[in-house]
Amino acid sequence: MATMVDLNLITDLQKFGAPDVNACYSCGNCTAICPLADNDATFPRRFIRLAQVGLTDELVTSKELWTCYQCGMCTSRCPQEADPAEFMATARRFAIAKLDKTGIARALSTKPVLGSVIVIAAMLFFALFFASVREQETRARLAFFDFIPYHWIHLVGLILMGVVALFAVINLVFMIRGIAKRDQVSAKSLFGSKAAWGRTFRALWYSIGVESLGQKRFREDCADDEPAEPLYRRRWLIHFLTLWGFIGLFVATTLNYVLDMAGVKPTGTAVPLWYPIRLLGTVAGLALMYGVSWFMINRRQQVSSAAKHSSPADWLFLWLLMLTGLTGFVIEVALYLPGPQIWAYWVFLVHVAIAMELVLFLPFTKFAHVMYRPVSLFFYGLAKDEHRELQPV
Numbered sequence: 001m002a003t004m005v006d007l008n009l010i011t012d013l014q015k016f017g018a019p020d021v022n023a024c025y026s027c028g029n030c031t032a033i034c035p036l037a038d039n040d041a042t043f044p045r046r047f048i049r050l051a052q053v054g055l056t057d058e059l060v061t062s063k064e065l066w067t068c069y070q071c072g073m074c075t076s077r078c079p080q081e082a083d084p085a086e087f088m089a090t091a092r093r094f095a096i097a098k099l100d101k102t103g104i105a106r107a108l109s110t111k112p113v114l115g116s117v118i119v120i121a122a123m124l125f126f127a128l129f130f131a132s133v134r135e136q137e138t139r140a141r142l143a144f145f146d147f148i149p150y151h152w153i154h155l156v157g158l159i160l161m162g163v164v165a166l167f168a169v170i171n172l173v174f175m176i177r178g179i180a181k182r183d184q185v186s187a188k189s190l191f192g193s194k195a196a197w198g199r200t201f202r203a204l205w206y207s208i209g210v211e212s213l214g215q216k217r218f219r220e221d222c223a224d225d226e227p228a229e230p231l232y233r234r235r236w237l238i239h240f241l242t243l244w245g246f247i248g249l250f251v252a253t254t255l256n257y258v259l260d261m262a263g264v265k266p267t268g269t270a271v272p273l274w275y276p277i278r279l280l281g282t283v284a285g286l287a288l289m290y291g292v293s294w295f296m297i298n299r300r301q302q303v304s305s306a307a308k309h310s311s312p313a314d315w316l317f318l319w320l321l322m323l324t325g326l327t328g329f330v331i332e333v334a335l336y337l338p339g340p341q342i343w344a345y346w347v348f349l350v351h352v353a354i355a356m357e358l359v360l361f362l363p364f365t366k367f368a369h370v371m372y373r374p375v376s377l378f379f380y381g382l383a384k385d386e387h388r389e390l391q392p393v
C-alpha cells in the first residue's frame with residue numbers, strides 16, 4: 001500500500017513549538033542514554049526521522065510516542081542541540097491536534113489569541129448559563145446548591161460528559177486503528193484463545209495498574225536525571241500527586257452525588273472535616289494543588305529541559321486545574337464560616353464554570369494524555385509480552 005509523505009510535516013510541527021530537528025544526524029546518543037529505550041535501538045530518534053521524511057500517520061499513531069516521560073536526559077546528551085525531549089513533547093501535542101478533527105486542539109496549541117477567545121467564551125457561556133438558571137429558579141439562599149440548582153449542574157455535567165466521550169471515542173478509534181494495523185493486532189490475536197486472553201489481561205494490567213496509576217518506570221527509571229532534586233520536588237512525585245489528587249476529587253464528587261441521590265447527605269452541607277468524603281476531597285485537593293503548583297513553578301523557573309519550553313496548551317491545562325482546585329478550597333472554607341457568605345456564591349459559580357470547561361476541553365488540551373497514554377501503553381505491553389520482555393508484576 002502506498003505511504004503518504006507529508007513534505008510540510010516539519011514546518012507544521014514547528015508551529016506546535018518543535019525545535020530544529022534538521023540538525024539531527026541520527027548519532028544515537030539519545031537512544032543510548034534514554035532509560036526507556038529498552039532494546040529498541042531507534043527510540044527516541046526514530047520519531048525525529050519520521051518528521052524528517054514526512055511520515056505523519058506513523059508519527060501520530062505510534063504507541064511509543066506516549067511512553068516517553070520527558071525526563072530530558074536525551075536532550076542533555078544531544079551533540080546537535082536537536083532537543084529530542086522537547087521534540088517528543090511537541091509531537092504529542094501535534095498528535096492530539098491531528099487526531100482531533102474539530103480543529104479546536106490545533107487552535108489551542110498554535111493560535112494563542114484564537115485559543116484564548118475559545119476558552120474565555122466557553123467559560124463565560126457556562127457562567128452566564130448557570131447564573132440565568134439561578135435567576136429563573138431561585139434567589140440566593142443559604143446553600144450553594146440552591147444558589148445554582150444541583151439538578152442543572154448534574155444535567156449539564158452529564159451532557160458534557162456525553163459530548164466529550166463522543167469526541168474521545170472518535171479520536172481513539174483513529175489512533176487504535178493506526179497502531180493495530182502497524183502492530184498487526186486483531187480481535188483474534190486479542191481474544192482468539194486462552195493464551196491471547198491472558199496476554200490481553202497482562203497488557204491491560206501493565207497499562208492501567210503498573211504504568212498509568214503506579215507510574216513504575218517514571219518513578220524507577222526516569223528518576224536518574226534528577227539525583228540532586230529533593231524527594232518533594234521530584235517530577236514523578238509531582239505528577240503522581242497531581243494524578244491521584246484528581247482521581248481522589250473525582251471519587252469524592254461521585255460519592256457526594258450518590259449520597260445526595262440516596263437522601264443520605266445533601267451536597268454542600270457543612271459536615272465535620274473528618275467526614276470521610278470531605279476528608280478524601282480535602283486530602284485529594286491538597287495533593288492536586290501541591291502537584292500543579294510545582295509544575296507551574298518548574299515551568300516558570302525553567303528548572304530542567306523538560307520544563308524549558310511551555311506551550312499555551314501546557315499553561316491552559318495547568319491553570320484550569322489550579323483554578324478548579326483554588327475555587328474549590330475557597331468554597332470549602334466558606335462553608336465553615338458563620339452565616340451566609342454571599343461572595344462565596346459567586347466563587348462557586350466560577351468554580352462550576354471552570355470545572356465544566358476542564359471536562360469539555362479534555363480531548364483538545366494536554367489533558368488528552370489521560371486517554372492516549374493508557375491505550376498506547378496497552379499496545380506497548382502487548383508487544384513486550386509477545387517478545388517475553390514484560391516482567392510479571
Ligand code: SF4
Nearest residue numbers: 024026027028030078
Ligand atoms: S537527536 Fe541528537 S542525540 Fe539523538 S540521534 Fe539526533 S543528533 Fe543524535
Ligand code: SF4
Nearest residue numbers: 034068070071072074
Ligand atoms: S525525554 Fe527521557 S524518556 Fe523521553 S525520550 Fe528523552 S530520555 Fe527518553
